Amino acid sequence: MSKLELRRIHHGFTSKKQRVPVLTDISLHVNDGEFVSIIGPSGSGKSTLFHIIGGLITPSSGEVWLDDANVTGSKGLISYMPQQPALFPWRSIEANVALSQEVAGQSRAAALEKAREWLPKVGLGGYENELPHVLSGGMQQRVSFLRALLSPQEVMCLDEPFGSLDALTRQAMQSWLLNIWEQNKRSILFVTHSIEEALFLSDRIYVLSNKPAQVIEELVVPFERPRQEKVMTQPEFHELRQHIQSLLRQEMMS
Incomplete structure (x- = not known):
């Protein structure tokens, strides 16, 4: 609750x-x-x-x-999602998604596994290892939302x-x-x-x-x-x- x-x-x-x-x-x-x-x-x-x-x-x-x-x-x-996606340009899509879990104390391996599980569910399967600049604005917002969704809060x-x-x-x-x-x-x-x-x-x-x-x-x-x-x-x-x-x-x- x-x-x-x-x-x-x-x-x-x-x-x-x-x-x-x-x-x-x-x-x-x-x-x-x-x-x-x-x-x-x-x-x-x-x-x-x-x-x-x-x-x-x-x-x-x-x-x-x-x-x-x-x-x-x-x-x-x-868990917070800002007006702009605020993705780290040097981190892959899966690493950006995993970030909120890592900050909360989850191991990097477990956080990446969870990110890989969820990315196809939000229409981003196949983009796991891409960098944010290859994604459209809407796709970047999906990454930002998924990062917030997978945080423990x-x-x-x-x-x-x-x-x-x-x-x-x-x-x-x-x-x-x-x-x-x-x-x-x-x-x-x-x-x-x-x-x-x-x-x-x-x-x-x-x-x-x-x-x-x-x-x-x-x-x-x-x-x-x-x-x-x-x-x-x-x-x-x-x-x-x-x-x-x-x-x-x-x-x-x-």
Whole structure:
């Protein structure tokens, strides 16, 4: 069981001797095996929130809880996938995938064996010994996701992982991610700018305000799983998209 909970997180930065608030009273949770998305205006502090969850930043106030333990400021307890693949160019594909397991204390031989087992499952069989530069952007993102998936931490934080991909590749990656997640049901907290992406992937969505960010609405996504792309054509999908779009538009105008 892996449940992530943020309790009344406040944070700010000092700029030119002035305190600039970034996050205000953020409370949210991700249940075991749940896919939760965060969506908000650009610069609303979503990445800062991930840094707090990962223990890279200690919040001004508030707490991070994982499996009923206060882990505020603790590192190494979540699996993280950044906006860019962040692959080591001198390491082979299998060695890049194995890295998270090695860092967690697994032997290199065991980590490589696991990587070789999984690469064909995500459509990368035959690329084990290639270097990252030979792969397309979407394929590199698969490597990055697999590295995060095979790390021992149960909670995964994905920070706009498909934001730099073209529209067709992005849609294909969304379906691919959903298929892999349906098989494993890790607890995922996903940051995105795309309303459609959040609705297609998530069980619940937190909508954030402008900076200083606070939760302005929590939505339960009503579509059944396993989820197919045709859900995007349903009237309820469009109604929810328009509702979230309206919330974000109001924030941008305020």
